[in-house]
Amino acid sequence: MTRRAKHRNLARYLFLHPAARNLFGDWDRQITGCVARLRAVAGTAPDAPDLTNLVGELLLKSPDFARLWERYEVAGRKPAQKTFNHPRVGTVTLTSQSMQLEGTPGQRIGVYTAEPGTPDHDAMMLLDMTASAAAPSQEVPRASP
Numbered sequence: 001m002t003r004r005a006k007h008r009n010l011a012r013y014l015f016l017h018p019a020a021r022n023l024f025g026d027w028d029r030q031i032t033g034c035v036a037r038l039r040a041v042a043g044t045a046p047d048a049p050d051l052t053n054l055v056g057e058l059l060l061k062s063p064d065f066a067r068l069w070e071r072y073e074v075a076g077r078k079p080a081q082k083t084f085n086h087p088r089v090g091t092v093t094l095t096s097q098s099m100q101l102e103g104t105p106g107q108r109i110g111v112y113t114a115e116p117g118t119p120d121h122d123a124m125m126l127l128d129m130t131a132s133a134a135a136p137s138q139e140v141p142r143a144s145p
Helices: 010-016 027-044 049-061 063-069 119-134
Strands: 080-086 090-100 108-113
Touching: 010 027, 010 049, 010 063, 027 049, 027 063, 049 063, 090 119
Parallel strands: none
Antiparallel strands: 080 090, 090 108
16 A cells, blocks of 8 residues: 555545535534544544544644534534535436445545435436546457458
8 A cells, every 4th residue: 555545534635625615515524424433433542543633634734624523523424414515417416335344454435325216317427438438448359250
């Protein structure tokens, strides 16, 4: 894993990437929940080096993070809705679910879904179709007889 890939996470993106405010239509709600979940993790593993490094970095680089961290709000993970402003299909609200991966301490996988028959689902289907159309062909060439 590259150094850059090792440091990727949603908290860092939400607070430090300039595009995050535009991507997440409900950015204020997302950052509040993110900090509350980090507080919950800090309560169970207060000396975890990755967590203390991340919190220290965000405290130094993000006034928004520092303000929310000082509130001491704690919340666990639960299914939630997230709103995204996608450049191709506009505003899309998806339900998110996060799951712990067995055998990978601290690693989680996130899944986003849209209710079938909704405009959000239609937008996701459109993105899937356009991504499939833009992808290079996966066909295996046939040998000539």
